[in-house]
Amino acid sequence: MNQGRPLTFTIQHKSTLSKARRGVISTVRGDIQTPAFVPVGTKATIKGLTPEMVKDLKADVILANTYHLYLQPGTEVLEKAGGIHTFMQWDGPMFTDSGGFQAFSLGVALGKNITKFTSKARPDFDEIALQEKTGHKSDPDRPVLQPAKVDEQGVMFRSIIDGSAHYFTPKKSIEIQHSIGADIIFAFDECTSPHEPVEYQKRSLDRTHRWAMESLKTHVDNADAFAKQALFGIVQGGRHEDLRKESAQVLGEMKYNGVEFDGFGIGGSFAKEDMMTAVAWVNEVLPENKPRHLLGIGEPADIISAVKEGCDTFDCVMPTRNARTGTVFVADSSSERYGYKNVNLRNAEFKADFGPIDNECDCYTCTNYTRAYIAHLYRAQEMLGGTLATIHNLRFMTRFMEKVREDIEKGEL
RNA sequence: GCGCAGAUGGCGGAGUGGUCAAUCGCAUCUGACUGUAAAUCAGACGCCUUCGGGCUACGUAGGUUCAAAUCCUACUCUGCGCA
Numbered sequence: 001m002n003q004g005r006p007l008t009f010t011i012q013h014k015s016t017l018s019k020a021r022r023g024v025i026s027t028v029r030g031d032i033q034t035p036a037f038v039p040v041g042t043k044a045t046i047k048g049l050t051p052e053m054v055k056d057l058k059a060d061v062i063l064a065n066t067y068h069l070y071l072q073p074g075t076e077v078l079e080k081a082g083g084i085h086t087f088m089q090w091d092g093p094m095f096t097d098s099g100g101f102q103a104f105s106l107g108v109a110l111g112k113n114i115t116k117f118t119s120k121a122r123p124d125f126d127e128i129a130l131q132e133k134t135g136h137k138s139d140p141d142r143p144v145l146q147p148a149k150v151d152e153q154g155v156m157f158r159s160i161i162d163g164s165a166h167y168f169t170p171k172k173s174i175e176i177q178h179s180i181g182a183d184i185i186f187a188f189d190e191c192t193s194p195h196e197p198v199e200y201q202k203r204s205l206d207r208t209h210r211w212a213m214e215s216l217k218t219h220v221d222n223a224d225a226f227a228k229q230a231l232f233g234i235v236q237g238g239r240h241e242d243l244r245k246e247s248a249q250v251l252g253e254m255k256y257n258g259v260e261f262d263g264f265g266i267g268g269s270f271a272k273e274d275m276m277t278a279v280a281w282v283n284e285v286l287p288e289n290k291p292r293h294l295l296g297i298g299e300p301a302d303i304i305s306a307v308k309e310g311c312d313t314f315d316c317v318m319p320t321r322n323a324r325t326g327t328v329f330v331a332d333s334s335s336e337r338y339g340y341k342n343v344n345l346r347n348a349e350f351k352a353d354f355g356p357i358d359n360e361c362d363c364y365t366c367t368n369y370t371r372a373y374i375a376h377l378y379r380a381q382e383m384l385g386g387t388l389a390t391i392h393n394l395r396f397m398t399r400f401m402e403k404v405r406e407d408i409e410k411g412e413l
Numbered sequence: 414g415c416g417c418a419g420a421u422g423g424c425g426g427a428g429u430g431g432u433c434a435a436u437c438g439c440a441u442c443u444g445a446c447u448g449u450a451a452a453u454c455a456g457a458c459g460c461c462u463u464c465g466g467g468c469u470a471c472g473u474a475g476g477u478u479c480a481a482a483u484c485c486u487a488c489u490c491u492g493c494g495c496a
Contacts, residue, residue: 042449063448101448116447145450160450191448234448267448275447295448302447318447325446325453348442378452379440386452 007184007230007262009034009291009312013409019283019310022408025263025291027093027183028228029085032060034291035307035404037397038095038315043068044088046394047320048387051090056364057391058398061092063315066176067099067106070166071159075179083181095315096182098173098215100234101296103155104191104269107148116296118194118271150190152207170214178225184263187215189234191267194274201238208236209250216256230262232293235282239274248285263291266311276305283310300329300340300400307404308413319397323389326378329396331360340396345389350375363395364388 006028013022025032039046039054042065046054054062064084069075081087084094109115148157154169173188189208192201212233219231233251237243251264266282268275279294286292293313294306303314322328326346332339343350345357353371365374365388377385407413 038448040449047449048452065449068449095448097448102450105448106450110450115449186448265448270447293448298447314447316447317449317451321446321449321451321453323452325451327446344444346443381452383452 004227005230005262006228009263009289011289015308015408015413016411017413018308020307020408020413021310021312022405023291023312025093025312027230029091029093029183030060032093032313033401033405034312035303035401035408036060036313037303037401038063038293038313039394039397040315040317040320041088041090042317043072044084046390047324048383048390049394051088053364053391054090054394055092057395058402059092059394061094061313062090063095063097064180064182065097065099065102066173066180067102067157067168068160069096069180070099070176071161075176078181079179083179085181093184094182095184095293096177096180096186097295097315098177098186098188098234099155099157099168100173100186100189100267101191102157103148103150103168104193106145106157106160107150107155108193108196109269110145110147114193114195114269116269116298117275118269150204150207154188154211155190170211171218174215174218174231175222178219178222178229182229184230184232185219186265187212187231187233187261189236189265189267191269192236192238194239194269194271196238198238198240198243201236201240201243205237205243205247208234209247209254212251212254212261213256216254216259216261220256220259226259232263232265232291233261234265234267234295235286236267237278237282238268239270239278241277241281244278244281245285248282252285252287261290263293265293265295267295275302276309279306279309279311300397303400304404304413307408319393320390323393324386326389328357328389328392330358333360340400345371345375346378357389357392358396361392361395361399363392365392365395 008026009023011021011023023034025034039059039062041062044064046062078084078087085091105115145160145163146158148155154167157166157168159166170188177185188211190204192204216231220226233254235247235251237247251261254261264286266279268278283292291312292310294311296316297306297314298316298318327342327344329340330343332341350371355371356366357371358366369388374385374388
């Protein structure tokens, strides 16, 4: 159907135990072995690492963000640079998220205790979760940011840098993503809060679908960009089966001038136990031959579950953010097969622990440095600590995905 | 030796009669982090506790007062100045 696209997806193995698939997404800039973990480099950098380091971790692909890059350095600079790849010296495949998540994280979620997940089981209004947090302790002078506002046409964002107002429509998001030049771009969506009632979820979903069409149209109408970049639609629908399935159906069949989406993202903010049911509903309906990216997930255990439900790629800030704040993955063979535990290296017990972070890890950090040294770097507030831990956590993720792929091939997952 | 100034919790430093177990910062300890407003944020931080409270504390020793980290006296120590 989508002939001559800059992206092809080949499924090499299908699991008989689950809906897992082992495949390859081929782009002009190289292949992505799937299932794959996609490190997040929001502002055109995997925080703390050079692109060469990221390559060494065997990461095939990274993800950057439209909203953040639009604010800084801006599309003019990115265009003059010749696109994000040359700008940041990353020559592999890249995703850009559309800014849809910021409509949520800087909108209804702003200052509240909710992000990708909410702590409460049911998405009823939860006083604790919705409690306002005060501004930034580290920078009290920073102006209090007004939340982003969604309307039928688009989203009014405030700049996190200076508070200035910026209006994103689907057309604008796609145009910015054209300027940025990532290999795989996302339609502009609204990530809804799980606290919103079903009526709102429905209304928002219809809007997201209209925005998806507008995104597709904007992309297809730009022949140059269309030839170089793949576009993924984003499924929403909260925790409602009918809405999730409707969304997968509508986006799966959506066409503009006979052109469909090249793949799909699955979005949303969830109560923990609602995520996998939503993923299962969606993947039941989405076209099988196109890649499915689960946005913002995550935790190795979550990835396993989602792979079993047929997801192919995953991006998540957790490994990089945790690394910067002191928490690293450590293999824990005493637990189950994909056993690991989170270890906070800033805890007192590691001050004089001269072993590696993880005995089983082959990364640069684990082969050269001790827990004690990295613990010291954190305490001394030396930025190398975050860098070394990020190397480890990302390598943990890529090794983890290698194992997932092998297990699918071996018919064990 | 004389004259000033000062001695507060691990450190720095508020507090100058009751609402002080004592603001705040640092350090320390613990926790959180899932399409990155995050090299961030939250909590704890004298001792004991049946979590109601109890006990010991603001250099040392006395004193004044119903009440003292806060006022008075002496002493010890520290800094500065003068000899």
